[in-house]
Amino acid sequence: MTASVGINKSERAYLEIKSKITDGSFGPGYRLVLGQIANELQVSVVPVREAIRRLEAEGLVTFTANVGAQVVATDAREYQYTMETLSLVEGMATAMAAPNVTPGDLVLARSINVEMRECLEHFDPKRFTELNHEFHAVIFEHCSNLHILDLVHRGWNRLATIRESTFAFVPGRAQRSVEEHDHILDLIEAKAPALEIEIAARSHRLATLHEYLEYQKSQQS
Amino acid sequence: MTASVGINKSERAYLEIKSKITDGSFGPGYRLVLGQIANELQVSVVPVREAIRRLEAEGLVTFTANVGAQVVATDAREYQYTMETLSLVEGMATAMAAPNVTPGDLVLARSINVEMRECLEHFDPKRFTELNHEFHAVIFEHCSNLHILDLVHRGWNRLATIRESTFAFVPGRAQRSVEEHDHILDLIEAKAPALEIEIAARSHRLATLHEYLEYQKSQQS
DNA sequence: CCTAGGTCGATCGTATACTATTTCAGATAT
DNA sequence: ATATCTGAAATAGTATACGATCGACCTAGG
Numbered sequence: 114m115t116a117s118v119g120i121n122k123s124e125r126a127y128l129e130i131k132s133k134i135t136d137g138s139f140g141p142g143y144r145l146v147l148g149q150i151a152n153e154l155q156v157s158v159v160p161v162r163e164a165i166r167r168l169e170a171e172g173l174v175t176f177t178a179n180v181g182a183q184v185v186a187t188d189a190r191e192y193q194y195t196m197e198t199l200s201l202v203e204g205m206a207t208a209m210a211a212p213n214v215t216p217g218d219l220v221l222a223r224s225i226n227v228e229m230r231e232c233l234e235h236f237d238p239k240r241f242t243e244l245n246h247e248f249h250a251v252i253f254e255h256c257s258n259l260h261i262l263d264l265v266h267r268g269w270n271r272l273a274t275i276r277e278s279t280f281a282f283v284p285g286r287a288q289r290s291v292e293e294h295d296h297i298l299d300l301i302e303a304k305a306p307a308l309e310i311e312i313a314a315r316s317h318r319l320a321t322l323h324e325y326l327e328y329q330k331s332q333q334s
Numbered sequence: 335m336t337a338s339v340g341i342n343k344s345e346r347a348y349l350e351i352k353s354k355i356t357d358g359s360f361g362p363g364y365r366l367v368l369g370q371i372a373n374e375l376q377v378s379v380v381p382v383r384e385a386i387r388r389l390e391a392e393g394l395v396t397f398t399a400n401v402g403a404q405v406v407a408t409d410a411r412e413y414q415y416t417m418e419t420l421s422l423v424e425g426m427a428t429a430m431a432a433p434n435v436t437p438g439d440l441v442l443a444r445s446i447n448v449e450m451r452e453c454l455e456h457f458d459p460k461r462f463t464e465l466n467h468e469f470h471a472v473i474f475e476h477c478s479n480l481h482i483l484d485l486v487h488r489g490w491n492r493l494a495t496i497r498e499s500t501f502a503f504v505p506g507r508a509q510r511s512v513e514e515h516d517h518i519l520d521l522i523e524a525k526a527p528a529l530e531i532e533i534a535a536r537s538h539r540l541a542t543l544h545e546y547l548e549y550q551k552s553q554q555s
Numbered sequence: 556c557c558t559a560g561g562t563c564g565a566t567c568g569t570a571t572a573c574t575a576t577t578t579c580a581g582a583t584a585t
Numbered sequence: 586a587t588a589t590c591t592g593a594a595a596t597a598g599t600a601t602a603c604g605a606t607c608g609a610c611c612t613a614g615g
Binding site: 342367368369379383399400401402 | 565575
């Protein structure tokens with residue numbers, strides 16, 4: 114009853130492994146061996162196994178029967194799938210949330226966006242990414258459909274595991290991003306039609322993807 | 335190497351429990367007790383536990399720490415969430431699939447739709463539901479984004495567990511449904527813009543939901 | 556009569572031990 | 586030289602056993 118702030122060992126294992134994936138300790142393709150991880154975490158294999166199956170369900174690792182799990186390979190195609198999916202669900206979540214967004218939320222969102230602009234000047238990409246998540250969360254957390262909201266969370270979750278490793282910045286994208294944020298807030302404030310808000314939020318995310326793909330292509334040639 | 339066509343016990347338990355949920359043996363709210371199910375399936379609790387956690391990840395059961403799992407309560411709200419989510423992902427999947435749909439697929443889809451019309455005359459709702467799934471699958475299976483396709487499968491999956499139990503037919507809906515099917519096929523054949531196809535497919539599903547909600551309201555008063 | 560606290564049974568959570576499967580190295584045959 | 590077989594090591598899969606936790610009931614005190 115002292116140190117064990119956590120809940121149960123399965124949960125702890127889950128969080129532990131997940132953070133090792135997101136921070137890059139377990140890179141793409143890394144093989145997750147039950148016994149090995151169990152030793153590191155000082156628990157038996159049973160909770161570890163459960164944690165890994167959970168990560169599988171979330172798409173962070175792939176699992177093969179009688180062989181084991183490995184961290185999902187985050188190639189460009191995976192990145193594209195994830196961004197497209199997130200654009201879809203986040204767009205809808207934003208649109209569904211719009212009627213429930215309070216004036217206070219809008220003020221908060223705008224202030225976050227101001228801080229993001231400051232990050233651009235100081236060139237603080239890590240903080241920028243955090244704020245970006247906060248910004249969108251302020252809005253989409255009001256989404257009334259809990260299933261869709263869950264999918265949004267999973268999308269961000271997955272993105273966090275990918276971004277750190279491979280997918281860096283596209284020059285100028287951040288600047289345009291904050292401008293699009295303001296536009297989305299304007300639409301919400303003006304109580305624009307749901308579909309218009311949805312398309313705006315969707316395009317906002319897809320723009321990041323497309324600019325990334327363009328940039329990659331230009332670098333290759 | 336004889337009878338055990340299945341893979342491993344965990345997988346068998348998963349399929350077994352899932353089918354019992356979908357066919358109604360384990361109705362909404364039914365409490366899934368590890369030991370009890372383990373006995374029925376003649377396995378130990380470990381694979382059963384894993385199977386249940388998997389079902390939890392798919393949203394078919396809810397799980398509470400140290401208490402256990404129970405079949406998710408499929409109230410009207412859940413139904414609405416599921417249908418809205420499916421309308422979203424299926425709409426996009428249909429639009430993304432459209433360019434990859436071959437003339438042969440269109441012929442097949444139209445023939446399925448013809449058979450659905452026949453079901454209307456003979457009043458064969460079970461077969462109608464099957465064909466409905468087939469119809470949509472012929473199209474959305476060509477969706478190039480595997481994440482979105484996976485979400486579509488999960489949505490249908492979930493719907494299967496709900497529909498059987500509570501949510502019956504709305505008079506006249508089936509008739510309109512097959513007409514909308516033809517419209518969607520027309521759009522695909524005419525190579526309509528992706529957004530147009532998406533909205534059509536989305537509306538098609540949402541119409542089922544809205545007519546259901548209307549019908550419920552009218553029955554109450 | 557109502558509430559606080561304690562006991563007990565049911566069930567979950569996890570460790571340990573054993574079994575099944577896969578994989579790879581090395582040997583043998585073609 | 587290549588292919589196939591054989592066996593051992595590594596690791597996943599499962600069973601059993603025990604400890605931990607929760608919820609219901611029951612008792613004591615107000």
